Amino acid sequence: MxxxxxxxxxxxxxxxxxxxxxxxxxxxxxxxxxxxxxxxxxxxxxxxxxxxxxxxxxxxxxxxxxxxxxxxxxxxxxxxxxxxxxxxxxxxxxxxxxxxxxxxxxxxxxxxxxxxxxxxxxxxxxxxxxxxxxxxxxxxxxxxxxxCTIMGVTISLKPLMDLFGLESLFLFSMQAVSGAGYPGVPSMDIMGNIVPFIGGEEDKAEMEPQKCLGRVENGQIVPADFKMSAHCNRVPIFDGHTVCLSVKLKKKVDSKEIIEAWKNFRGEPQKLGLPSAPANPIVYREEQDRPQPRLDLMTGNGMTVVLGRLRPDPILDWKYVVLSHNTVRGxxxxxxxxxxxxxxxxxx
Known part of the structure; x- marks a missing residue:
């Protein structure tokens, strides 16, 4: 070819x-x-x-x-x-x-x-x-x-939305400095520090998932109807965006059903065998302290989204952690x- x-x-x-x-x-x-x-x-x-x-x-x-x-x-x-x-x-x-x-x-x-x-x-x-x-x-x-923050989040949400429906989400991001481009964030601002503001990031985080997970109608993309709130923060990590996500689903399900949905999820790239497609777009880690950027970032050559810490949320339904490589998958x-x-x- x-x-x-x-x-x-x-x-x-x-x-x-x-x-x-x-x-x-x-x-x-x-x-x-x-x-x-x-x-x-x-x-x-x-x-x-x-x-x-x-x-x-x-x-x-x-x-x-x-x-x-x-x-x-x-x-x-x-x-x-x-x-x-x-x-x-x-x-x-x-x-x-x-x-x-x-x-x-x-x-x-x-x-x-x-x-x-x-x-x-x-x-x-x-x-x-x-x-x-x-x-x-x-x-x-x-x-x-x-x-780049939303990429891993929407991949994690896709099987949940298809199987259980989404009502609302709360997102708290810890974003790597490479997401700011080169030369990025000055070292005196970020070393030993967290910056709780990234210009325009929260607006994007609150709008883009609905469009990404929306439907095509009359030649346009109609956004999905779930509500979303986001806090975005810059942290002293070189690569890898970590997101703590809480979700309210339209159906009542248990943790086993959610994890099974993630483990079984395959998209069109996997079915087509595209060169850059990871075998598993989502990997769920059972360890209580995973995912971590140092340990999990390059899973699937950086194209796999790594999830962990699924547990009940006392305000919404469930909460979990999303890790994705911001300059590769993101x-x-x-x-x-x-x-x-x-x-x-x-x-x-």
Whole structure:
């Protein structure tokens, strides 16, 4: 099979670097363009990133000689998909330009997430949301990831919603510094500290799950009707978002039924055998002190959501802990999986 030519927008940032890592020797995709800001344009990626590469290990050989270009369709002709790790301050305009040029955009930015005919796609959760792409007027289509905190949460909620129904949720997040991008949070602000505010995060956490778990109707995504409240906090962890979640279900069930629902959950990526799909999108840990970022973050190569500590909630029904890798499952890895899904479905 001939590989699909792809580009990475924001290739020098933390999410962009993760794209570079995950796309090395990919079965479906060939990286032919790396795009960044004007100060990086014209330099070979390997030289440019010598002191800026923050992913563990070395810069992959396949990208070292690629010359960085600006994120414009005229500079990256020939690509069929772009993975966007751009900052929200420029992502909206740039991503729209690519879609107008006939390039499919898989975006990690917030700019288009709440547009009714743009899916917040989570490949295991809502592949049917791809149906709304036909109602986008541009020849190229825009697909977004959710906020990185919400990605693991919605995967954990999907089997519960399908089997038992959701009424309301309470979320308390402990979010890694890598979620702030590079250089992230100043060390004097975060070392030995917790910052109980992340700009715009709680709004996203309270809106995106309903759309992600919603239904398609008349060419638009209608959000689910459960209520949600969120507290979002930055903690001194490099990678891995941990969320304490309380849920009220529409049916009365016991803990065994909930854990069984998680253990049996498989999505379309697993059924299709997509390259980036973990065998188990959800793993439940029985130990009373798990999941932990240090021990559990790379389960399923960082694509598995690890749950634990299911117990009764005295206000709602149940409470549990969600751990997901914020730059893999919550960002670049999820975007690559979404791209694999649209290729498999013949949408590219």
């Amino acid at each position: 001939k590989k699909v030519k792809v580009g990475i927008l924001g290739a020098t940032g933390s999410v962009g670097q993760r794209f570079v890592e995950l796309l090395e020797n990919h079965k479906l995709f060939e990286v032919v363009a790396l795009c960044a800001s004007e100060r990086s344009v014209g330099q070979k990626y390997g030289e440019l990133m010598k002191s800026r590469w923050k992913i563990s290990g070395d810069i992959p050989e396949y990208v070292k000689d690629i010359v960085v270009t600006s994120p414009t369709p005229s500079e990256t002709q020939g690509v069929q998909i772009v993975f966007s790790g751009l900052d929200a301050s420029i992502a909206g305009e740039v991503e729209t330009a690519y879609a107008q040029a006939g390039v499919h955009v898989i975006s990690n930015s917030k700019n288009h997430r709440m547009v009714p005919n743009v899916p917040i796609l989570s490949a295991e959760v809502n592949p049917e949301h791809l149906d709304v792409l036909q109602y986008q007027k541009t020849p190229g289509k825009i697909i977004t990831n959710s906020n 960002a670049a890895g999820a975007a690559v999986l979404n791209a694999e899904l649209i290729v498999n479905k013949g949408l590219i």
